[in-house]
Amino acid sequence: MNTAASSWEPSVKIPEFETRDLKRKSIAVAVAGNPNSGKSTLINGIAGTRLHVGNWPGVTVEKKEAVFEYRGRRIRLVDLPGTYSLSPYTQEEIISRDYLVREKPDVIVNVVDATNLERNLYLTVQLMELGIPVVMALNIFDEAEKKGYRIDTKAIEDMLGIAVVPTVATRKIGLDDLLKRAISFAEESPLRLPKHLIYGADAEAASRQIEDHLRKDHPSVAAAYPLRWLALKMMEGDSRVMEETGLDEGGLLGETLNHLRAAHEEDIESLMADARYAQASGLTREVMIRPAIRKMEITEKIDRIVLNRFLGIPIFLAAMWLVFKFTFDVSTPFADWIDAMTTGPFRRWAVAAMGFIHAPAWTASLVTDGIIAGVGFVLVFVPVIFAMMFFITFLEGSGYMARAAFVMDRAMHAIGLHGKSFIPMLLGFGCNVPAVYATRVLENPRDKALTSLLIPLMSCGARLPVYVVFIGAFFAAHAGTVLWSLYVMGIALAVLMGIMFKRTLFKGESPMFIMELPPYRMPSFRSLMIHTWEKGKHFLIKAGTYILAVSVLVWFLLNLPWGVQNKKDSYLGKAGQVIAPVLEPLGFGNWEAASSLVSGLIAKEIVVGTMGEIYAHKAKEDKKEQPSPTDDFREIGTSFLAASKKSVSNIFSTFGISSLSAQQDDESAGLKPVLRKTFTPLSAYAFIVFVLLYMPCVIVAIAMRQEFGTWKWFGIAFTYQMALAWSVAFVIYQGGKLIGIGG
Amino acid sequence: MMPLGLLGTGEKAEVMEIRERNRGVKPAAACCGPDGNGWSCRMENMGLRTGKVVEMLNNEGAGAMLIKVDESRIAIGRGMAMKIMVRRQG
Numbered sequence: 001m002n003t004a005a006s007s008w009e010p011s012v013k014i015p016e017f018e019t020r021d022l023k024r025k026s027i028a029v030a031v032a033g034n035p036n037s038g039k040s041t042l043i044n045g046i047a048g049t050r051l052h053v054g055n056w057p058g059v060t061v062e063k064k065e066a067v068f069e070y071r072g073r074r075i076r077l078v079d080l081p082g083t084y085s086l087s088p089y090t091q092e093e094i095i096s097r098d099y100l101v102r103e104k105p106d107v108i109v110n111v112v113d114a115t116n117l118e119r120n121l122y123l124t125v126q127l128m129e130l131g132i133p134v135v136m137a138l139n140i141f142d143e144a145e146k147k148g149y150r151i152d153t154k155a156i157e158d159m160l161g162i163a164v165v166p167t168v169a170t171r172k173i174g175l176d177d178l179l180k181r182a183i184s185f186a187e188e189s190p191l192r193l194p195k196h197l198i199y200g201a202d203a204e205a206a207s208r209q210i211e212d213h214l215r216k217d218h219p220s221v222a223a224a225y226p227l228r229w230l231a232l233k234m235m236e237g238d239s240r241v242m243e244e245t246g247l248d249e250g251g252l253l254g255e256t257l258n259h260l261r262a263a264h265e266e267d268i269e270s271l272m273a274d275a276r277y278a279q280a281s282g283l284t285r286e287v288m289i290r291p292a293i294r295k296m297e298i299t300e301k302i303d304r305i306v307l308n309r310f311l312g313i314p315i316f317l318a319a320m321w322l323v324f325k326f327t328f329d330v331s332t333p334f335a336d337w338i339d340a341m342t343t344g345p346f347r348r349w350a351v352a353a354m355g356f357i358h359a360p361a362w363t364a365s366l367v368t369d370g371i372i373a374g375v376g377f378v379l380v381f382v383p384v385i386f387a388m389m390f391f392i393t394f395l396e397g398s399g400y401m402a403r404a405a406f407v408m409d410r411a412m413h414a415i416g417l418h419g420k421s422f423i424p425m426l427l428g429f430g431c432n433v434p435a436v437y438a439t440r441v442l443e444n445p446r447d448k449a450l451t452s453l454l455i456p457l458m459s460c461g462a463r464l465p466v467y468v469v470f471i472g473a474f475f476a477a478h479a480g481t482v483l484w485s486l487y488v489m490g491i492a493l494a495v496l497m498g499i500m501f502k503r504t505l506f507k508g509e510s511p512m513f514i515m516e517l518p519p520y521r522m523p524s525f526r527s528l529m530i531h532t533w534e535k536g537k538h539f540l541i542k543a544g545t546y547i548l549a550v551s552v553l554v555w556f557l558l559n560l561p562w563g564v565q566n567k568k569d570s571y572l573g574k575a576g577q578v579i580a581p582v583l584e585p586l587g588f589g590n591w592e593a594a595s596s597l598v599s600g601l602i603a604k605e606i607v608v609g610t611m612g613e614i615y616a617h618k619a620k621e622d623k624k625e626q627p628s629p630t631d632d633f634r635e636i637g638t639s640f641l642a643a644s645k646k647s648v649s650n651i652f653s654t655f656g657i658s659s660l661s662a663q664q665d666d667e668s669a670g671l672k673p674v675l676r677k678t679f680t681p682l683s684a685y686a687f688i689v690f691v692l693l694y695m696p697c698v699i700v701a702i703a704m705r706q707e708f709g710t711w712k713w714f715g716i717a718f719t720y721q722m723a724l725a726w727s728v729a730f731v732i733y734q735g736g737k738l739i740g741i742g743g
Numbered sequence: 744m745m746p747l748g749l750l751g752t753g754e755k756a757e758v759m760e761i762r763e764r765n766r767g768v769k770p771a772a773a774c775c776g777p778d779g780n781g782w783s784c785r786m787e788n789m790g791l792r793t794g795k796v797v798e799m800l801n802n803e804g805a806g807a808m809l810i811k812v813d814e815s816r817i818a819i820g821r822g823m824a825m826k827i828m829v830r831r832q833g
Contacts (some may be wrong), residue, residue: 084785084788115814119813119815273792277787299816303801303816307809406807410806413806419806512823513820514823515817517809519816
C-alpha cells in the first residue's frame with residue numbers, strides 16, 4: 001500500500017484568514033457510487049447516529065442526510081441512490097442526476113469498489129462531466145490487496161484530476177483522510193475540477209461547437225448548467241435535458257447534431273457510452289496490475305453449492321425455516337412481556353389515574369379498553385417485526401437474499417414474475433406492510449403492481465392469532481395440519497391468481513431480469529442495527545399512530561349510540577347485522593362474526609379482540625388483588641430479565657414456538673366455549689379461510705397507496721380478494737355440507 | 744456466434760452483439776427505461792457490453808443464469824441471455 005494516503009499533506013496551503021472565513025460556510029458533500037460498493041457502510045461510518053433518513057421528494061427512494069461539524073466546518077452530507085450510471089432512465093439515476101445538476105454540491109465523494117475498478121470507473125467518468133470536484137473513495141481496498149491487485153492511486157489522481165483515498169469502510173480506515181481531502185477540494189474548487197476526458201475528435205469538435213453556441217445564444221441556459229455536461233447530453237439526444245432547457249434541435253444546434261449523427265449512423269448515445277467505457281477500461285489497464293492466475297474465490301465456491309440445481313431450493317427452504325424459527329424464538333418472550341405489561345401494570349395505573357382525576361366511567365373505559373388495549377395489541381407485534389427485520393437484513397447484508405431470488409426465478413416465471421419479486425413475497429409471511437414497501441427493488445411498474453397484488457395472499461403474522469383461537473377450539477387434535485393447510489392454500493391461490501393476472505391484466509412480454517449478485521460478506525453488527533431500525537421504525541410510527549386512532553374509533557363504534565346496553569345495538573353490531581345475511585351461505589351468518597370481520601379490516605388480529613369484547617359479559621379482572629406501584633416496577637424489571645433469558649435460551653433450544661401458542665391459549669380460554677356454540681367445525685374452517693383471504697388490512701392499503709401514488713391497485717386487490725374469500729369459503733362450507741361433514 | 748443462453752457452465756465467450764428490440768426507433772427512450780424497454784443499456788451500465796469476455800458460472804438449462812463479467816457476478820434472465828450473441832473461446 002505504498003501509494004496509500006497514509007500521511008496527508010495539503011498541496012495548496014490555505015492562508016489563515018481565509019480558513020476563518022470559510023468556517024461559517026457549510027460544505028455540501030454528495031456521496032455517489034455503484035450498488036454494493038460499500039457506500040452505505042461508508043456513510044454510516046462517517047455520520048453514524050447523525051444520519052437522518054427520509055425520502056426524496058415525491059418518490060419513495062430513501063434519502064440519507066447528515067449535518068455535522070468537522071474541523072471547524074459545517075458539513076452537509078447527502079447520500080445519492082446507488083447507480084451504475086447517470087443515464088436518466090431509472091428513478092435512482094434521475095434523482096442523483098437532478099441533485100447533482102440542480103443543487104450543485106461543493107464536492108462529490110465517489111465510492112468505488114476497488115475489486116471491481118473498471119465497472120465503477122464508468123460512473124466516475126460521468127461524474128467528472130458535471131464540473132464539480134470529485135474525491136474518490138477507493139473502497140474495499142483491503143480485499144483488492146488480498147486478491148493481489150496493485151492500484152496506482154497517484155496515477156488515477158494525475159490522469160483524472162481528482163483525489164483518490166483508499167478506504168476500508170467496514171473498519172473505518174481512511175475515512176478521516178477522505179473527509180479532509182473532500183473539504184480541501186471543495187474549498188479550492190476552481191483549481192480542483194476534474195480533467196476533461198477526450199471522447200474522440202468528432203465528439204469533441206461537436207461538443208465545442210454546441211458549447212460556443214449555447215454561450216452565445218442562450219446565456220441563461222449556459223449559466224444554469226455545467227456547460228460541457230449540457231453539450232454532451234444534447235449530443236446524446238437526452239429528451240429530459242431538451243425539455244428542461246426548452247431548447248429544440250433547430251438552427252445551429254440541429255446542424256451540429258445532424259452532422260454528428262450522419263457520421264455515426266444516428267446512434268450518438270452508444271457512441272458516447274462506448275467512449276466513456278473506453279476511458280474506464282483504458283484507465284483500469286493503466287493503473288492496475290492484477291495477478292495472472294485467478295484463484296477461485298470463496299464466493300464462487302459457496303455459490304457452487306447454494307445455486308446448485310438440486311441443493312439450491314432445499315438450502316433456501318432451510319434458510320427460511322431458520323429465519324422464521326429465530327424470529328419467533330427471539331421475539332416471543334418479549335412480546336409476552338409487553339403483553340403482560342400493557343394488560344397488567346399499565347392498565348392498573350391508567351385505572352388508578354382515571355380514578356384519581358375522577359374521570360367519568362366512559363373516559364376510563366375509552367382509555368383502558370380502547371387506547372391501552374388497542375395500542376398494546378400493536379406493541380405486542382413490535383418485537384416480532386424487529387426480529388424479523390433483523391434476520392432479513394442479515395440475509396440481505398450477507399449477500400444471500402440475491403441468491404434466493406436467483407434460485408426461485410424459474411418457479412416465479414409460472415406466475416408471470418421473475419426471481420426478484422420473490423423477496424417481497426417472502427417478507428409477506430411476516431407482515432404484508434414491509435412486503436409492499438419492499439416491491440421497490442423491482443424496476444418495472446408491471447412487476448411491482450402484480451407482486452403487490454399477490455402479497456396479501458401470503459398469510460401474515462397478524463392472521464395467526466385468529467387461526468390459533470379457532471384451531472384451539474375446533475381442531476386441537478390436528479392443529480399442525482390445519483395451520484399448514486392455511487399457509488399452503490394462500491400460496492396455491494397466489495399461484496392461481498398470478499396465472500390469471502398474467503393472462504388478463506398483465507399481458508405482455510416476460511419481464512426483464514438482471515441483477516448483480518454481490519460477494520458474500522459478513523455484515524457488521526452496527527450496520528445490521530442501523531438497517532433493522534430503519535426498516536422497523538416504519539412500522540412503529542405509521543402503524544402505531546394509526547392503530548391508536550382506530551382503537552378509539554372501534555371503541556366508539558362499540559359503545560354508541562350513547563348508553564347502549566347490548567353490543568348488538570351498537571353501530572358496529574348493527575353493521576354486523578346488515579352484513580350477516582351475505583355471510584349466511586358461508587356458514588357464519590351471525591352478527592358477531594360479521595362485526596368482528598368488519599373490525600378486522602383495520603388489522604386482522606383485531607378479529608379476535610373484537611370477538612372477545614363482544615362475547616365477554618363481565619370483565620374478570622376485579623378478582624385480582626391490586627398490587628402496589630413498587631410491586632409493579634419490580635414486576636416489570638424482573639419479567640423483562642426473564643424474557644431476555646428466555647429469548648437467549650430459545651435460540652439454543654431446539655424447535656418450537658410453543659410460548660406463542662401458550663399465550664394465545666391463555667388469552668382465549670374464555671372464548672372457546674362460546675365459539676363452540678355459534679360455529680360448527682366446518683363453518684369455523686370456512687371462517688378462518690375467509691379471514692386468510694378477505695381484503696388486505698388498512699395499513700397495507702396505505703402502503704399500497706404510498707408506493708403507487710394511486711388507489712387503483714388497492715381497489716383491484718380489494719375487489720378480487722373479497723370475491724376470492726367469499727367463493728372459497730362458499731365452496732368449503734357448501735361442499736363440506738354436501739359430502740356430509742359437520743354442517 | 745451463438746446466444747449467451749446456450750453457453751455451458753464454465754465456458755468463456757466474447758460478447759459480439761446485443762440485440763436490442765427498439766434500437767434506432769427513439770434514440771433516447773430506447774435506452775433502459777423503467778418500463779423494461781431497451782434493457783441493453785442497463786446491461787451496458789453493469790459492464791456487460793460488446794467486446795467483453797464473460798464466463799458462465801451457472802447455467803442449469805432453465806431459469807436465470809449467472810455470468811461473470813470483469814469482477815461482477817450478474818444474474819440474467821434466460822430471455823435476455825438469448826438476445827446476447829457471443830463467440831465461444833477455446
